[in-house]
Amino acid sequence: MATDQDNPEPRHVQIAVLAKAPVPGVAKTRLIPALGARGAARLQRQLTLHTLATAAAARLGPVTLWCAPDTGHWFFRALRRAAVECVAQPGGDLGQRMHTAFVHHCTQGPALLVGTDCPALQPAHLREAARRLCDGAEAVFQPAEDGGYVLLGLRRPQALLFSGMPWGTADVMARTRSRARALRCSELEMLWDVDRPADLVRLLALAPWSAQRGSRHA
Numbered sequence: 001m002a003t004d005q006d007n008p009e010p011r012h013v014q015i016a017v018l019a020k021a022p023v024p025g026v027a028k029t030r031l032i033p034a035l036g037a038r039g040a041a042r043l044q045r046q047l048t049l050h051t052l053a054t055a056a057a058a059r060l061g062p063v064t065l066w067c068a069p070d071t072g073h074w075f076f077r078a079l080r081r082a083a084v085e086c087v088a089q090p091g092g093d094l095g096q097r098m099h100t101a102f103v104h105h106c107t108q109g110p111a112l113l114v115g116t117d118c119p120a121l122q123p124a125h126l127r128e129a130a131r132r133l134c135d136g137a138e139a140v141f142q143p144a145e146d147g148g149y150v151l152l153g154l155r156r157p158q159a160l161l162f163s164g165m166p167w168g169t170a171d172v173m174a175r176t177r178s179r180a181r182a183l184r185c186s187e188l189e190m191l192w193d194v195d196r197p198a199d200l201v202r203l204l205a206l207a208p209w210s211a212q213r214g215s216r217h218a
Contacts, residue, residue, distance in 0.1 A: 008109045008110050008133070008134050008155075009134060010060055010127060010130040010131050010134050011059065011060060011061065012060075012061045012108075012109055012110075013060045013061050013109065013110045013111065013112060013130035013133060013134065013153070014060070014061040014062050014063075014064065014105045014108065014109070014110075014111045014112070015055045015058070015060060015061065015062070015063045015064070015111070015112045015113075015114070015126065016064050016066055016101045016102075016104075016105055016111055016112070016113045016114075017048075017051055017052060017055060017063065017064070017065050017066065017113075017114055017115070017116065018066045018068070018089065018097065018098070018101070018113065018114070018115050018116070019044075019048045019051070019065055019066065019067060019068070019115070019116045020044065020068045020116075021067065021068065021069065021073035021075065021076065022041040022042070022044040022045040022048070022073070022075055023041060023073070024037040024038045024040070024041040025037045025041075026041075027040055027041045027043075027044035028040035028041070028043055028044050028194075030195055030196050030197075031043065031194075031195075031196070031197060031200070033197060034197035034200060035200075043194075044116070045075055047116040047117065047119060047194065048065075048075075048116045050116075050119055051114060051115075051116045051118075051121070052065065052079075052084060054121055054122065054123055054126070055114070055123075055126065057123040058123040058124075058126035058127050058130075059123075059127075060112075060126060060127065060130050061109075062085065063084075063085070064085045064086075064087060064105070065079060065084055065085065065086045065087070066087055066088075066089045066097070066101055067086050067087065067088055067089060068088075068089040068097075069088075069089070070088040070089075071086045071087065071088050087104075089101075093167060094165075094167045095161075095162030095163060095164075095165050095167065096162065096163075098113055098152070098162055099157060099159055099161075099162040099163075101113055102154050102156075102157040102158070103157045106154060106155070106156050106157050109155075110130070110133040110134065110153060110154065110155045111153065111154060112126060112129055112130060112133075112140075112151060112152070112153040113151070113152050113153070113154075114126075114150060114151050114152075115150065115193075117150070117193040117194050117195060118144070118150040118151075118191050118192070118193050118194070119194060119203055119206055119209065120191045120192060120202075120206065121142075121150060121151065121191060125142060125151065125188060125189075125191075126151070128188060129142065129151055129153045129188060130153070132153070132186045133153050133154075133155055136184060137153075137155075137184050137185060137186040138154070138155050138156070138158075138183040138184045138185065139152070139153065139154055139155075139158065139161070139180050139183045139184070139185045139186070140152070140153035140154075140185070140186045140187070140188065141153075141173070141176065141177075141185065141186075141187050141188070142187070142188040142189070142190075142191060143173045143187060143188075143190045143191075144173070144190065144191060144192060144193050145190055145191070145192045145193070146170060146192075146193055146195065147169065147170030147171060147172055147173055147174070148167075148168075148170075148172040148173055148193075149172065149173050149176065150191050150193060151188070158180070158183065160179050161176055161179055161180060
């Protein structure tokens with residue numbers, strides 16, 4: 001007998017958001033030369049809030065914030081008080097943490113996973129990824145210009161996509177495609193992350209970020 005998990009609807013597709021605590025000197029370290037340590041941490045807060053708002057605006061399933069290193073930072077505590085579901089990211093490398101999130105969520109059906117570094121990600125991207133999963137894709141990717149990806153959707157956990165991956169390199173998306181050859185995969189349009197000072201030019205061209213032009217330090 002078919003179940004809702006076998007025949008999911010986009011409105012049931014969950015969204016997992018991975019976020020680091022906005023700690024000065026630790027968050028967005030490659031942007032510190034341009035923004036200063038406090039400014040980079042402030043941007044991390046803003047990117048996290050923006051991503052949560054984007055996820056909520058997609059009007060899919062529940063949104064969960066996976067917090068690193070744990071949920072104890074005041075920013076995460078404030079989000080919990082605002083009714084955001086926050087859980088601590090587990091130990092291990094990025095691949096282990098992402099796989100754990102999918103193991104957790106996919107017991108209830110398909111799930112999307114995003115970070116907080118892509119302000120160009122729109123609710124429409126999330127809805128389209130969810131639709132493709134519900135239409136039969138086993139994996140959905142949104143590649144990033146730096147060679148990684150900004151979104152991954154899965155119907156079921158796929159440990160092979162995460163183990164032994166050279167995270168943070170330009171080979172991630174290419175290696176992921178190779179590992180996913182046996183799956184029914186779909187790709188969305190390429191987007192870009194905010195990782196380096198040069199990326200701030202494009203960030204400040206986006207609304208609402210354009211209102212902050214000229215503000216560089218917290």
